[in-house]
Amino acid sequence: MTRLPHHPDLRTATTPARRVSTPWLAVLAGPLSFGIAAPALIVDDVARALDVGAGGAALTVTAFGWGIALGTALLAALLARRGLPALLAASAALLSAGTVLIVLAPVLPVLVAGAAVQALGSAGLTVAAMSLADSARRMGVATASLAVVGATGPLVGALVADVLSWRAALALPLLSALAVPAARRGGAAPAPARARVDGLGMVLLALLVTALVVVPHRPLAAGPAAVALLLLLVARVRSRPDGAVPAAVAGNARFLAACALAFALGVVNFALLYAAPDLLHRHAGWTSARTGVVLLAPYLFGGLCSAFLVAASARVSPRAVVAALLAAGVAAPLVAATATAVPLLLAAMTTASLAAATGQGALAVRAAAVVPAAHRAEALGLFTVAYLLSVAFGPAIAVTLTLP
Incomplete structure (x- = not known):
């Protein structure tokens, strides 16, 4: 990593x-x-x-x-x-x-x-x-x-x-x-004046985001479109390095690694959230109403604790932070896929929630810090888009995996 x-x-x-x-x-x-x-x-x-x-x-x-x-x-x-x-x-x-x-x-x-x-x-x-x-x-x-x-x-x-x-x-x-x-x-x-707005770059970025949101629902149509738009956007970044997607951000491997990990943690979290009713019904016979009330605990716990963990991550080695997030992101779906006991299922969902919420904050800090200060706003925006795309992919994966 x-x-x-x-x-x-x-x-x-x-x-x-x-x-x-x-x-x-x-x-x-x-x-x-x-x-x-x-x-x-x-x-x-x-x-x-x-x-x-x-x-x-x-x-x-x-x-x-x-x-x-x-x-x-x-x-x-x-x-x-x-x-x-x-x-x-x-x-x-x-x-x-x-x-x-x-x-x-x-x-x-x-x-x-x-x-x-x-x-x-x-x-x-x-x-x-x-x-x-x-x-x-x-x-x-x-x-x-x-x-x-x-x-x-x-x-x-x-x-x-x-x-x-x-x-x-x-x-x-x-x-x-x-x-x-x-x-x-x-x-x-107000920010100092920059070069004129990169209209074409913003249009390509908007179309790419739209295609990626649609990919989980219409992969055969949206997938090739997303690839084509990504290639066009890469070409635009090369011709306009200070445009809507700055080259200093798009070409930064450490920034891209932070985005990829945040996206993966989000996918795991949202997939387990949407798979929870099926898993708890299958293994414990719970109704959707009971599941909805009980799931407040792990997801509320994960959100609240993440604030403290993100603050603590600033005092920990970056390698340790990444290793902990990776371990949690891998352990949660493995436990959810193999466990049948309700406490273990809830523990997996708590872990996924904690990893996603902590990863979003801790990795956002690092994603913004590894790019030039002048491009911090674009970096935070693109990082957040990467995390938000997991909202589209996670539920779709859960629905596919839980189909009879």
């Missing part, structure tokens, strides 16, 4: 003079996970309200997943070229507009469009939170907030839907906007 250097402190020349308080970073980043998790138990409510099938209602989640993957990459480029104030303004506007569409949507296509636009804004605010996390401890809090909200999201979404409405549950990502004023007051000054 490529060695990732030890960089516990991410302060650079672009660090804000007055830091945004750590809790605000959690508020800025965490609600994004509501867009993925909150609809889990209310899909049938959405389907009935709009007179569509459950599959059609689930398109809102697919649209949100596509939006956060695409928005992370594109809005990270905006941060690099226009600075934090522009990113916050654009993200807040997108988040608000998407939420308004969701609240007012009379038909499914408008709801799906609203989820996609809302996700673009959520992704931008999460990029902002990670760019403001100038230490391993603060990065750990930001990424742990995503995991904790993801763990509690289905239950919170169901409660909000019962008390208010399913539209209110889908509007929960808007909570990120509460932290925008604090981020604006404490954020860095």
